[in-house]
Amino acid sequence: MNVNRREFIKKSLTLxxxxxxxxxxxxxxxxxxxxxxxxxxxxxxxxxxxxxxxxSKIIETDKIYLQLPKTxxxxxxxxxxxxxxxxxxxxxxxxxxxxxxxxxxxxxxxPELDGYVTARLNIEKTSYxxxxxxxQNHIYSSPKATVKIAAASC
Numbered sequence: 199m200n201v202n203r204r205e206f207i208k209k210s211l212t213l214x215x216x217x218x219x220x221x222x223x224x225x226x227x228x229x230x231x232x233x234x235x236x237x238x239x240x241x242x243x244x245x246x247x248x249x250x251x252x253x254s255k256i257i258e259t260d261k262i263y264l265q266l267p268k269t270x271x272x273x274x275x276x277x278x279x280x281x282x283x284x285x286x287x288x289x290x291x292x293x294x295x296x297x298x299x300x301x302x303x304x305x306x307x308x309p310e311l312d313g314y315v316t317a318r319l320n321i322e323k324t325s326y327x328x329x330x331x332x333x334q335n336h337i338y339s340s341p342k343a344t345v346k347i348a349a350a351s352c
Contacts, residue, residue: 243293246300250291251330254337259284262313262331262340269346273321276345280329282313282338289332290315295342296325309334323347 241249247256265279280290286309292302297320305315313331321327326342 241300243295243300246293250301251337256330256337256339258341259338260341262329262338264327264329264340264343266327266343266345268344269348270321271348273323273347273349275318276321277316278319278327279316280314280331280340282331284313284331284333284338286333287311287313287331288334291330291332292317292319292327293330294319294321294325294327297322321345321347
C-alpha cells in the first residue's frame with residue numbers, strides 16, 4: 199500500500215474530527231430516550247392507565263394487530279410485534295395486565311411513520327397483553343391477547 203504523507207495527514211485529520219464530534223452528534227434529544235420512572239413503577243393496571251392517559255376515552259379497535267405466542271415455556275424475552283393500520287400514530291404502549299409493572303414498553307413515533315414496533319417482553323405469569331395506540335385526536339386499544347406461561351420466569 200503506497201500512501202503518501204499528504205494523504206496520511208488528510209485521513210488522520212478527518213478521523214480525528216469525526217472522533218471529536220461524534221459525541222455531539224448523539225447527544226441531542228432525538229438520540230436519547232426519556233425515562234419517566236413513575237410510568238414504570240409497580241402498580242395495578244387501572245392505576246397505570248389512569249396515570250398514562252388521564253381518564254381519556256380509550257376506543258377498542260381491530261385496526262391494531264398483535265403478533266405474539268399464545269403459550270410460552272418461560273416468560274422471559276417473549277417476542278411481540280404491534281402493527282397498526284391507523285393513520286398518524288404518535289405513540290404505541292404495550293401493557294401486560296398481570297405484571298407487577300403493567301407498562302412493558304412505550305414507543306414514541308413520528309406520525310409520518312407506519313405504526314409498527316417490535317420488542318421482547320418479560321411476562322411474569324399468564325396474562326392479557328394489549329397495545330394502546332395514540333394519535334393526535336384519539337387513543338385506541340387493541341383487543342386483548344392471552345399469553346399462557348408454562349413456567350415461572352422470575
